[in-house]
Amino acid sequence: MARAPDNAVKWTTLVVLATVGTALTVATNPGFVMKISQEGLDYACQQGMAVLQKKLENIKLPDFSGNFKIKLLGKGNYNFYSLKVLNFQLPSPRLRLQPDVGLQLSISNANMAVSGKWNAKKSFLKAGGNFVLRAEGISLFANLKLGSDPASGHITAACSSCKDYINRVTLRVSNSKWGGLIRLFQKRIDSLIQKTLQNKICKILTNTVNTNLQQYIRTLPVTSKIDKVADIDYSLVAPPEVTADSLTLKMKGEFFRQANRSSPPFDPPVMAIPPVHDRMVYLGISDYFFNTAGLAYQQAGVFKWILTNSTLPKRSKFHLTTGFLGQFLPQVSQMFPDMNVRLVFSVSSPPHLVMEPTGLAFTPHLEAQAFAVLPDSSLASLFLLGMSMNAHLAVGVNSDRLVGNLTVDTLRLKLRHSNVGSFPVELLQDAMNYIVTLVAVPKVNERLKKGFPLPVTNRIQLSNLVLRSYQNFLLLGANVRLG
Incomplete structure (x- = not known):
């Protein structure tokens, strides 16, 4: 069979330990059966998570900016840019069988760290420097629906639903004597970053399964x-x-x-x-x-x-x-x-x-x-x-x-x-x-x-x-x- 890139092989292992090609006619009974146990799925999950972790570490986070208000002094503005994911840890992944549907992927207690630069301005007050943001207690639940293509006989896999949650976000700044300004609008920043990350995590997972994995499956020989x-x-x-x-x-x-x-x-x-x-x-x-x-x-x-x-x-x-x-x-x-x-x-x-x-x-x-x-x-x-x-x-x-x-x-x-x-x-x-x-x-x-x-x-x-x-x-x- 054709050799696949490491990521494609591991992601295929995540869904099935082996995937197959094209069917010509439908037989009443199969001549060959592959049965994968929960233990096999556990191993597949470990391999697949290595791929997902790399993809999550390559998340492209957009710059964002906004306004803040200080009593007596009035409004100011802030800007966060050059955001980069330092690491994304997935310590407790689980892949479980869902009868008559497919598989359920769940991840709990994940965490990530993001670095970048920031600045803030209020009249004559200016501050800026570097920051490190840590998101902890990340949970993810996704359903993977399995089927087959009647025309080609390929197995099909689709992410039918995905939900993620971030428990807390901690922001630390450095290289600025006015870094205390961050505290004035930190809750708003935390909320913006949390929302951005939650949208990105599920989007990447869904795209990886529905597009990358499915495209690879279709390339497998019959x-x-x-x-x-x-x-x-x-x-x-x-x-x-x-x-x-x-x-x-x-x-x-x-x-x-x-x-x-x-x-x-x-x-x-x-x-x-x-x-x-x-x-x-x-x-x-x-x-x-x-x-x-x-x-x-x-x-x-x-x-x-x-x-x-x-x-x-x-x-x-x-x-x-x-x-x-x-x-x-x-x-x-x-x-x-x-x-x-x-x-x-x-x-x-x-x-x-x-x-x-x-x-x-x-x-x-x-x-x-x-x-x-x-x-x-x-x-x-x-x-x-x-x-x-x-x-x-x-x-x-x-x-x-x-x-x-x-x-x-x-x-x-x-x-x-x-x-x-x-x-x-x-x-x-x-x-x-x-x-x-x-x-x-x-x-x-x-x-x-x-x-x-x-x-x-x-x-x-x-x-x-x-x-x-x-x-x-x-x-x-x-x-x-x-x-």
């Missing part, structure tokens, strides 16, 4: 690129769901071919995610997610491997030659003496993964086509084997990527076609077991080891992982940190 064949669609298929315990994002979670996208001939299953809250974020990954991957790669013809005698390990006890096969099938060496053999493995149908509480069952169906390599390098078909297997797929997480490892339990052979006469496939069982385990499976695991990207923004790292299998889906729980 998909995660995997390789030259397929991408993953992580778009929203429904508005965010907010309960008293968590914020849930429902995503398409679908692999698709870049060259020719089409809808899978199966639908996502229902994922009954249990109420767990001891991690910051939970990812529900349905078998639909994995099975669309198998479909996309099978349709693209990626699941195809060619083995020759030269590609086998040097220590191999089997050899791909007609002479070696002739030990099991004499007719092969008789019809094609002293020739090399080429084995072409391919997936005859999309691999299908079933998730159950007891684990993940994987039932790929392969074909093995054997050819004799003739002296002119042309190929003569020997036989075609159907291969069905029971396998297990172990799934894990490496940083921000989903990885796997395939283990084959049993391999069953069936003779589909033969140009060398009928023969019992059991004669080739040991050879196929060896070749599939030693050569084919490692090639699959090499790809699975590279992994597939999870829908988290750049620089977010997952830790303290827990992975459990349920009916139709895996549940990954993790804590997060911004690296």
Whole structure:
């Protein structure tokens, strides 16, 4: 996913730990679910406050002036200028879930310091110098409404209301023997500054959410690129769901071919995610997610491997030659003496993964086509084997990527076609077991080891992982940190 500026990343973390891109069609059920707990929002709030604090410290306060009146002496005037915020402390921010609405941000006991210059004049009396103003007991309450854009599938965030309050303001002046004049109109100054600050704080927060954050969300890509064949669609298929315990994002979670996208001939299953809250974020990954991957790669013809005698390990006890096969099938060496053999493995149908509480069952169906390599390098078909297997797929997480490892339990052979006469496939069982385990499976695991990207923004790292299998889906729980 595209790398965002630090502030944009942190502000996105404030609203959701990861945001997603564009939806193409609406599915009945999601293939991928992200659930963010209150603990996750607490961490997001800490990151977001760092951004808000910087913005508040860059508030541009206008110069202001006015008149004052002194008994017996009459009226005078004052002027405050070159105002600059020295610091803005946000010690107690809280981000809370609002069921069916979104999030509520509250800040209490905040304080700020402002420096600047001042002068005052009454006839022959003139005063001026520097000042430092401290505003204390600042409170802020804002509601963040979450939704989704039906046309694009982006998450939407808007500051629907904002209210702030300043408890007290203290003004101290320096560099003037007539600084006592300030006391004559200090209450009026305090009131003006307090009103100015209150308007500015909510205005900055609202603009940051409604404009800056929303603009950044719209720049996020719709998909995660995997390789030259397929991408993953992580778009929203429904508005965010907010309960008293968590914020849930429902995503398409679908692999698709870049060259020719089409809808899978199966639908996502229902994922009954249990109420767990001891991690910051939970990812529900349905078998639909994995099975669309198998479909996309099978349709693209990626699941195809060619083995020759030269590609086998040097220590191999089997050899791909007609002479070696002739030990099991004499007719092969008789019809094609002293020739090399080429084995072409391919997936005859999309691999299908079933998730159950007891684990993940994987039932790929392969074909093995054997050819004799003739002296002119042309190929003569020997036989075609159907291969069905029971396998297990172990799934894990490496940083921000989903990885796997395939283990084959049993391999069953069936003779589909033969140009060398009928023969019992059991004669080739040991050879196929060896070749599939030693050569084919490692090639699959090499790809699975590279992994597939999870829908988290750049620089977010997952830790303290827990992975459990349920009916139709895996549940990954993790804590997060911004690296």
